[in-house]
Amino acid sequence: MADEWPGVLLHPDFDPDFTxxxxxxxxxxxxxxIAEAGSESIKLETQALVTATGAERLDSFPWEEI
Known part of the structure; x- marks a missing residue:
């Protein structure tokens, strides 16, 4: 698990030493x-396989319907 490595950070948090x-x-x-300041939060997660032509989603949860 290694602290959920590799992490892909947003540009404000980018680490130039990331290898x-x-x-x-x-x-x-x-x-x-997803959260509002001072409130509870929720983490949404999906799995993706990296392919030669892009990413292929591996889960089947209907995010678009929520």
Missing amino acids: GIIEEGMVLNVESL
Whole structure:
């Protein structure tokens, strides 16, 4: 698990010393943290397989219907 490595940070938090590489065949968990200041939060997660032509979603949860 290694602290959920590799992390892909948003540009304000980008670490120029990051040496990780995302390669074809890897499976990534893509998380979104949703919250309002001073309130509870929720983390939404989906799995994606990295392919030669892009990403292929591996889960089947109907996010678009929520």
